[in-house]
Amino acid sequence: MIRRPTLHSASLVCVALMLLGAVWYAAPATAQAPAGSIKIGLLYDHTGPFAEGGSLNCWRGAKMIIDYVNEHGGVAGRYKIIQVDGDSQSKGDIALNEAERLLNVEKVDVLAGIYSSAHAVPLAERVDREQKLLWITTAISSKVFDGRNLQYVFRPQPTGNQVGRLSVQYIADYAQEKFGKLAKDLRLAIIYEDGPYGTDVATGNEVKAGELGLNVVLKEAYSAQAPDLSSLVTKLRAARPDVLFHTGYNPDIVLFLRQAKEGGLRVRAYLGHGAGHSQLDKLKETIGAGEVEGFHTVDPAPAQHLDPKGLRPGVWAMTEEMVRRYRKEYGQGEIAPHVSMGFNNLWILLNDVLPRAIQKYGGWSPDAIAKAAREADIPDGGTMMGYGVKFYPPGHRFAGQNERAFPVVDQVIHGEFQIVYPKYLTQVKPAVLLPRSSPLAAQ
Numbered sequence: 001m002i003r004r005p006t007l008h009s010a011s012l013v014c015v016a017l018m019l020l021g022a023v024w025y026a027a028p029a030t031a032q033a034p035a036g037s038i039k040i041g042l043l044y045d046h047t048g049p050f051a052e053g054g055s056l057n058c059w060r061g062a063k064m065i066i067d068y069v070n071e072h073g074g075v076a077g078r079y080k081i082i083q084v085d086g087d088s089q090s091k092g093d094i095a096l097n098e099a100e101r102l103l104n105v106e107k108v109d110v111l112a113g114i115y116s117s118a119h120a121v122p123l124a125e126r127v128d129r130e131q132k133l134l135w136i137t138t139a140i141s142s143k144v145f146d147g148r149n150l151q152y153v154f155r156p157q158p159t160g161n162q163v164g165r166l167s168v169q170y171i172a173d174y175a176q177e178k179f180g181k182l183a184k185d186l187r188l189a190i191i192y193e194d195g196p197y198g199t200d201v202a203t204g205n206e207v208k209a210g211e212l213g214l215n216v217v218l219k220e221a222y223s224a225q226a227p228d229l230s231s232l233v234t235k236l237r238a239a240r241p242d243v244l245f246h247t248g249y250n251p252d253i254v255l256f257l258r259q260a261k262e263g264g265l266r267v268r269a270y271l272g273h274g275a276g277h278s279q280l281d282k283l284k285e286t287i288g289a290g291e292v293e294g295f296h297t298v299d300p301a302p303a304q305h306l307d308p309k310g311l312r313p314g315v316w317a318m319t320e321e322m323v324r325r326y327r328k329e330y331g332q333g334e335i336a337p338h339v340s341m342g343f344n345n346l347w348i349l350l351n352d353v354l355p356r357a358i359q360k361y362g363g364w365s366p367d368a369i370a371k372a373a374r375e376a377d378i379p380d381g382g383t384m385m386g387y388g389v390k391f392y393p394p395g396h397r398f399a400g401q402n403e404r405a406f407p408v409v410d411q412v413i414h415g416e417f418q419i420v421y422p423k424y425l426t427q428v429k430p431a432v433l434l435p436r437s438s439p440l441a442a443q
Contacts, residue, residue, distance in 0.1 A: 038075060038354065038364050039082045040066070041102030043113040048090025049224075053250030053276045054338035055115035058138050059085075061342025062113060064325045069350050076355040079364075084108055088119055095119035096126065103132050109364050110135055112346060115338075117141030117160065117197035124153045133366040137345035138338065140274070141196035145398045152366050154373045156345045156389055158300060158405035159398075160197055160273075164204020164247075167271045167298045170409045170421040171243050171432075172212050178432040179242060179268065187217045189241035189267075191232060191256075193248045194221040201247040201273045217241055224252045232256070233263040242442075243269045250276035254286045257440075261291075266442040268433050271409075274299040278410075280334040280417055292412050294434040294441070296420075301408045303340040303384040305419050307427060312382045318347065319384045334417065337410075344384040352376055352389070380404065386425065 042062050045055035066083050074080040084106045086098035095116070102108045111127060112135040114120045120139035127134040128150045136144065136155040140163060144155065168188070175183035190205045192198035202219065209216050218239040222232055229252070236244070244267045248256065253276040276282070277297040284292055304323050308316035322343045326335055353372045354364060360375075361368035378389040388404035409421035411430050420430035434441035 036078070037080045037082050038110070039084060039106070039108045041084045041086055041099075041106060041108035041111045041113075043086040043088060043095065043098055043102060043111060045090045045115055046085075046087040048088075049249060049251045050088070050090040050115055052279065052282055053115075054138070054274070054279055054336060055088075055090075057279070057336045057338035058113065058115055058342035060326070060330060061322065061339040061344070062137060062346045063342075064322060064329070065343045065347050065350065068321060068325070075350055076358055079354075079358065081350070086113075088114075088116070090116070092116075092119055092122070096123060099123055099127065103127070103130070109133070110349070110369065112349065113137055113342075114139045116195075117144065117200070118195040120144050121196050124148070124150060128152045131366055133369050135346070135349050138341050139197070141200040142398070143196045143200060145392075145401045147397055148399075149394060149396075150400045151394060152370050153400045154370075154391055154402075155400060156348050156383070156387075156402045156405060157341065158387070158407045159401065160200030161204040161207075162405070163273050163298045163407045164201040164206075164245075165208040166204075166407055166421070167245055167273060167296070167409060168205050168208040168212065168214065170298075171269065171271070172214065173421075173423075174430065174432045178430075181242075184213050184215065186243060187215055187239070187241045188243050188245065189218040189220075189236055189239055190216060190245045191218075191220050191222065191236070191248075192246070193224040193252060195224065197249075197275070198224075198247040202245075205245050222252070224249050226252065226255075228259075229256045230259050230263060233260050233265050236260070236265050237263065241267055243267060243271065245271050245273070246277070247273040248276060250279065250282065253277060253283075257287050257291075261439045265440060267440055268442050269296070270294070270434060270440060271296040271298065273297065274337070274407075278337045280336065280412065289415065290437065291439055293415065294431055294438055295412045297337075297410050297417070298407050299337040299410065300341060300385045300387070300405070301419060301425070302335060302337045302410070302417065303344060303386075304335055305410070305417065305427075306384075306386050306425065310381055310386065310425070311384075312379070315382065315384055322384065340385055348376070348378070348383060348389055352378060378404075 044059040088095035117139040134153045140160040172183040192202035303319045357368040357372035380388040410417040
């Protein structure tokens with residue numbers, strides 16, 4: 001459960017929020033950081049398929065919190081941030097080259113961002129080996145940390161394994177009520193892009209299904225660059241699943257959904273896992289607004305969908321700030337969870353970790369930031385996405401991963417995402433099943 005704070009902790013949070021700040025610091029990309037400023041490199045995909053799959057929304061969120069902090073005086077009310085952008089272009093080799101440029105040419109103090117797990121897995125090891133600081137806001141693969149004992153890489157975000165496990169638990173909990181069957185009698189299918197992201201989520205699906213004694217009738221990987229997924233649709237039709245769990249990016253999701261519709265695939269429930277499944281406006285644009293009703297996505301919570309009463313004092317004000325800035329800069333429409341990821345997960349660095357590094361360890365060197373990060377102890381409800389922050393220590397299997405992070409299940413209900421699971425966070429009851437109007441719905 002998200003716990004409520006004491007008056008003492010509430011006053012501390014409010015003081016911390018008063019110290020925050022942000023005007024955009026308009027320095028040229030190659031400028032040397034002036035004394036008293038912190039140079040942060042934001043590495044996201046501004047072009048290529050990952051951009052519309054959520055990476056661009058992550059960058060928007062990160063940029064907005066940097067702007068906010070600078071408008072209020074900088075980190076700890078004193079140290080302005082210089083933002084230097086890099087574009088991974090949705091390509092692994094370019095991501096590594098851009099990271100090299102930001103760290104060793106631009107000399108950024110912190111490298112932050114990283115949307116794709118396929119980029120994050122090799123990048124984390126390389127940056128850690130160079131003893132530079134990497135703050136991952138988005139990429140979720142467990143392989144980023146698993147058994148590597150990284151010292152300079154931190155991620156507030158939950159893992160892909162958590163995401164995969166939660167979606168299966170959700171279906172199991174609603175099996176009798178919504179499907180009229182025992183969970184063990186449901187037929188489950190798991191399809192996923194074959195990179196670190198898809199593989200990690202699918203493993204979570206499969207392991208949780210095994211723990212619960214559920215029936216997985218098909219588990220199949222595919223390349224996110226595949227030009228044709230009709231053979232996958234054929235396999236699914238033969239497997240006759242009740243529930244389809246799908247992990248993909250953006251073009252591959254659209255391709256699959258179009259071919260599934262054309263190929264006559266029918267299921268009772270459809271669950272996506274973040275990335276392109278969380279970009280509701282894009283899905284409506286590409287496959288039709290009426291065809292996404294009843295779809296699910298499993299991701300960290302869109303901050304604006306949480307109940308303010310479950311958050312620590314002062315936190316909801318930051319969510320309102322995020323929404324206000326997004327509306328002003330990018331207009332109306334669904335604010336995807338990835339906006340919250342960029343905004344919230346960088347806010348943790350700027351509001352909690354960096355001030356402690358400066359005040360306790362004398363600055364923002366990688367060692368100072370790493371020490372300060374390991375001391376982070378934010379309780380549940382203390383961030384805009386509802387989760388707390390406590391990083392696993394050196395020597396742990398997942399050293400650098402936030403042990404308090406958690407995802408949620410969202411469902412499209414009346415054209416909008418609503419949090420439908422875990423039950424203690426929900427404000428509406430899930431439909432779970434696809435509506436009869438869906439072209440994928442089993443009649």
